[in-house]
Amino acid sequence: QVQLRESGGGLVQAGGSLRLSCTASGSTVSTLAMGWFRQVPGKDPELAAVIWGSHNTTHYADSVKGRFTISRNNANTEVYLQMNSLQPEDTAVYYCAAGPSFVSLVARTGAHWGQGTQVTVSS
Numbered sequence: 001q002v003q004l005r006e007s008g009g010g011l012v013q014a015g016g017s018l019r020l021s022c023t024a025s026g027s028t029v030s031t032l033a034m035g036w037f038r039q040v041p042g043k044d045p046e047l048a049a050v051i052w053g054s055h056n057t058t059h060y061a062d063s064v065k066g067r068f069t070i071s072r073n074n075a076n077t078e079v080y081l082q083m084n085s086l087q088p089e090d091t092a093v094y095y096c097a098a099g100p101s102f103v104s105l106v107a108r109t110g111a112h113w114g115q116g117t118q119v120t121v122s123s
């Protein structure tokens with residue numbers, strides 16, 4: 001069983017930065033692909049960023065590319081999302097997710113989710 005816990009959300013002005021953290025625990029954590037989804041009410045979750053593999057391959061949604069950076073520690077027990085140049089449209093609940101592969105996160109199958117942390121960007 002994989003458990004995920006997010007922290008670091010909050011209120012920030014447009015143009016500001018926030019860093020989200022996700023603490024992961026469980027017997028298979030070291031091999032999992034890790035990602036950050038975000039969701040606004042009434043819409044499907046958007047996969048904002050993913051990191052996976054021994055070479056820390058990353059993938060970003062076009063909406064966050066160049067502004068957000070995903071990273072993790074070597075044990076894959078801590079995953080971070082550095083968010084810069086935040087805009088009001090980045091306001092959402094951000095969820096940490098873990099799955100057996102990049103594809104599993106994209107398809108949202110076989111993935112584990114945290115409880116989410118609210119990010120609010122004021123204009």
